[in-house]
Amino acid sequence: MTIPAPVMSLPTTGGRVTSASVMTSVVSGQTIEYCLLGADIFPVDPSAPAIKMRAALPHGWNRKAMMFGGGGYNGTIPALTMNVPFGPADQPVPLARRYATFASDSGHQSSAAVPSLDGSFGMNDEALKNFAAGDALKKTHDASLFLIRRAYGKNPSEVYFSGGSTGGREALVVAQRWPQAFDGVISAYPAWNNLSEGLHLGYLAQILSRPGAFPGPAKQTLLYDSVINACDGLDGVKDKVISNPRGCHFDPHVLRCMGGADAGPNCLSDPQIRAVIAMSTPFRWPYRIASGETEYPGFPFLSGADMRTPFLGFGTTAPANPMPVTSGYGLQYWEQWVKYFLTRDPGYNSLDLDARQPGKWLDRISHLSTIQDRNNVDLRPFARAGGKLIMLHGAADELVSHRSTNDYYQRVRGMLGPEPTRAFMRYYLVPGANHANFGTPAFAAGWDSLSALERWAERGQPPRNPIVVDVNHNRTRPLCEYPGWPRYRAGDPDSASSFVCTR
Structure with a gap:
C-alpha cells in the first residue's frame, strides 16, 4: 500500500508498506493475535535514509493507540510489545491491552555494535532533523494513523506517547510541537536539553x-x-x-x-x-x-x-x-x-x-x-487541547541528570503557574531509581503510569496517592509529586504506608 505524502503534515515524498503479516505472540501472559506492518517513509532529500517504522494492529482493538520513543541515537525500531518506562511487571503492556502500537527508527538505521551509539547519520541534514528536532515523530504518527484508519475504518479515540531518555525528550517534543497530536504523554528521564548535556x-x-x-x-x-x-x-x-x-x-x-x-x-x-x-x-x-x-x-x-x-x-x-x-x-x-x-x-x-x-x-x-535543546516550556497549547503529561525520573540516574528534569518542571511552573501546571502535568522523582532500571539499581521502579494516564485523560481523574514498587525487592514507596519525597514515619519499612510525602 502507498502512504500518500499529503497525509503527513511535514515534508516527505510519501511512503509504502513493505511488509504485513499476522502474528501470534504471548504478551504479558496473554496470547495476542495482531497484524504486524512494516513501512518506509521516504525523504525529500534523496541522499537521506528513509524512516523505517512498524505498527502492530491487534484483533479486538480497544480503539486506542500508543507510540513508543527510542533511546540514545535511536537507529532501530523499538519492540512494539514493550512496556512504558518504569512500567509494572504485574500489569499488561499496551499491546496486551489491545492498543495499536507503533514506532520508528527516527529516520536512520544503525550499524553499530551498540545501535543507540551510532551517530553517523548526523552527516545528513534531513536525517539530523528527523532525529534531533523530532520531525520523524510527527511523520511516523501521521503515517501510522493513516494505516490504522485503513485497517479498522476509524480513528483511535485516544492516542498516547511514552518514552524514556531520548524517548523522554521525544515525549516532550510532541507535547511542545504538536499539542493536538497526542491525548497524553509519559516522559521518563528525558534528555530534553540534549546539546547542553x-x-x-x-x-x-x-x-x-x-x-x-x-x-x-x-x-x-x-x-x-x-x-x-x-x-x-x-x-x-x-x-x-x-x-x-x-x-x-x-x-x-x-x-x-x-x-x-x-x-x-x-x-x-x-x-x-x-x-x-x-x-x-x-x-x-x-x-x-x-x-x-x-x-x-x-x-x-x-x-x-x-x-x-x-x-x-x-x-x-x-x-x-x-x-x-x-x-x-x-x-x-x-x-x-x-x-x-x-x-x-x-x-x-x-x-x-x-x-x-x-x-x-x-x-x-x-x-x-x-x-x-527542546526547551520550550509554554505547554499551554497542549493543556488547552486537553493533553495530560506524566513525567518521571530516578534520583540516582547516572546518564541523564534528574536535576535537569527538575529544572524543566520548575520552568513550566514558573511560566504557567502552580495550579494551571498541576491541572495537566505531574512530575515524580523516584528515590534510588537509576536510568531505565539498568543493572541492579537501589530501587527498581515499577508504576502503572499508563492506567493513571488513561483515567486522567479519559475520565478527568488525576493521579491520586500513587505507589511505586521496587520490583527487585518487593517493597513499596509513595510516589511523591516533586519536590516532595518519602519520609519514614513508623511501621514496616518495606510498606508505602510507613512513609509520608514531605518537603
Missing part, C-alpha cells in the same frame, strides 16, 4: 582523560558506598535509598589519599576528587548559544547514584582516542556527536574539542542547540 559530557571527557584523574571501578564503589553511608538514614530509615537527594551533603575530600597521590582502591587522589566534583557540579559555558541554555546541572554522583552500573556512568576505563567501548555511555555519545553532528569529520579527535572554548565551532554549536 553533550557540552558537559565533553568537558568531563577531557577531565577524566587527564593522567591519574579517572577513578576505576573499585574507587567508584568506594564513593558510592561512602555516599550511602553518609546519607542513607537522613530520611528516617536505613534502606540503601537516599530519599531526599538535596538533603545529602557529602564532601569527597573525606576520601582523600594521604598527600593527595593515588594510594590504592581505598582512597581518592586529588585529580580523582577534582573529576568527581566536576561530574556533580553545574557546568556553565562562557558563551551564548541560540537555544538560550547556559549550563547543565551535573550528575548526582554525590547524591546516591548507583556507581555499580559503570557503563552508564564513568565507565571502567578512562576516555581516550578513539573512545573505548569500556568508557561511559555518555562519553561515547559525545564522541559520536563531535564526529558526525559538529565537525562532520569521522577522523576528528573528540578530546581535542574544549567545550569551554570551542573556537571556530561555536557557530555550529549554537545552530545545533536550536535543533537539540
